Amino acid sequence: MLTIEAAFPSAVAAVMRHDDPEAAYEACLAAVRGGIQTIEVTTSVPDHLAVVRRLLESSGVPVGIGTVTQPAQVEAAAAAGAGFVVTPVLVPDVAAAARRAGILCVLGALTPTEIFQAHAAGAGLVKVFPIASVGGPRYIELVTAPLGPIPIWVSGGVEIDDVAGYLKVGVRAIGLTTAVFPPAALRSGDFASVTELARRASALTPA
Numbered sequence: 001m002l003t004i005e006a007a008f009p010s011a012v013a014a015v016m017r018h019d020d021p022e023a024a025y026e027a028c029l030a031a032v033r034g035g036i037q038t039i040e041v042t043t044s045v046p047d048h049l050a051v052v053r054r055l056l057e058s059s060g061v062p063v064g065i066g067t068v069t070q071p072a073q074v075e076a077a078a079a080a081g082a083g084f085v086v087t088p089v090l091v092p093d094v095a096a097a098a099r100r101a102g103i104l105c106v107l108g109a110l111t112p113t114e115i116f117q118a119h120a121a122g123a124g125l126v127k128v129f130p131i132a133s134v135g136g137p138r139y140i141e142l143v144t145a146p147l148g149p150i151p152i153w154v155s156g157g158v159e160i161d162d163v164a165g166y167l168k169v170g171v172r173a174i175g176l177t178t179a180v181f182p183p184a185a186l187r188s189g190d191f192a193s194v195t196e197l198a199r200r201a202s203a204l205t206p207a
Helices: 021-033 048-058 071-080 092-101 112-120 137-144 160-168 183-188 191-202
Strands: 012-016 039-042 063-066 084-086 104-109 125-128 152-154 173-176
Touching: 012 021, 012 191, 021 039, 021 048, 021 183, 021 191, 039 048, 048 063, 048 071, 063 071, 071 084, 071 092, 092 104, 104 112, 112 125, 112 137, 125 137, 137 152, 137 160, 160 173, 160 191, 183 191
Parallel strands: 012 039, 012 173, 039 063, 063 084, 084 104, 104 125, 125 152, 152 173
Antiparallel strands: none
């Protein structure tokens, strides 16, 4: 099983959600060229398992599968070589399946109760989602103060300019979706823009 440090060597992860698997693959490679060191490919990407396999062969960075809600999806992710799985909501059965498969699990949560329960269920990281709608870094600061050192991933409406604020409150991983993968750029094949956005985001994380 990948450790958190191995799965997320940098705080910024790029989250791919797109309807064209070839464009998704090329955009992920473009993000890696810009310095992104962790990629999440969601199950909403057609043929996402094939995309993950290709990225593992060519990108040289940890790749995980997101929007996982069923134990069977964990088994498929592990078989594809994914280093981690990410859920959008609190699904303890996914955490249990991840333990059996020997794969790092990131469980989704939002409220203080859900964050506590996700950690107790065995999540390696707890993904607070959608973070932008509940107050951003200040929410993380307030909600984690009484809960202790729970490793947190944030995503959902996070922009590149928000990265420093999340790092300041101790967030371990920051998922950037459209901030690195603008839908218009993916549709037009403007992967140079993806690389530049990735470069901007990566420059904000500690070396």
